[in-house]
Ligand SMILES: Nc1nc(=O)c2c([nH]1)NC[C@@H]1CN(c3ccc(C(=O)N[C@@H](CCC(=O)O)C(=O)O)cc3)CN21
Ligand SMILES: CC(C)C(=O)C(=O)O
């Protein structure tokens with residue numbers, strides 16, 4: 001069955017989990033879809049994972065269009081979500097034009113990193129037929145402001161602010177929220193308080209969906225491995241079996257465990 005924002009909304013209403021992984025090419029897009037993955041994220045993590053850059057900031061619109069077109073050619077049944085890269089949504093005008101390019105490349109929705117300042121942009125995109133996922137918490141495009149890839153929302157003021165921002169961006173028209181590296185109790189609170197499905201990465205077990213970077217869950221990422229990563233290939237023995245194991249683990253609530261999560 002084809003995944004849509006409506007089917008994800010139904011999953012949330014029925015308290016059923018959904019799965020998301022990144023993919024950057026046609027072969028993996030097709031495979032992920034066959035393995036049951038509901039959402040494919042064409043992530044700007046491709047700058048680090050595919051291009052070897054040390055952050056996501058150098059990723060261009062051209063890069064994102066190229067990889068979104070490649071993923072779409074895999075004809076997945078999954079919902080295709082594309083990251084808007086650094087500075088591609090800095091103004092309302094650039095946001096409209098760049099989001100349109102990603103939708104025309106084959107995305108079904110776009111993801112933007114930020115807080116309250118994105119509300120007007122999200123409202124305008126949504127009004128024009130472009131579903132938006134609001135990415136909060138650890139937002140890698142802000143690494144130079146955040147001073148590193150650190151857990152966000154640890155103190156009660158920061159937590160309350162994140163809840164308010166999530167509510168505001170949903171009111172503005174976001175159809176999904178993504179929380180990265182936030183304490184599990186905060187992610188649980190946001191998931192309960194907003195009406196739209198919430199996807200987590202390093203956000204505990206209580207979000208509606210989970211996402212990982214494909215190369216991380218296959219255990220082939222070089223260098224530092226964040227706490228929220230699990231290698232599913234090690235036990236599964238083949239790439240398709242690893243992807244199916246991840247899908248099942250997310251849908252049955254077996255992944256993530258406390259060892260992949262951050263405490264309050
Ligand atoms: N391969 C890969 N996987 C990712 O998940 C990912 C990327 N690349 N590139 C873009 C961003 C960067 N991300 C990161 C990178 C590092 C940590 C990390 O090391 N986190 C610490 C938390 C430290 C703390 O306690 O504050 C950790 O130990 O997990 C988290 C997210 C997530 N994204
Ligand atoms: C890590 C996920 C959430 C992401 O934004 C990406 O892969 O770019």
Ligand SMILES: [Mg+2]
Pocket residue numbers: 043044045056083
């Ligand atoms: Mg990203």
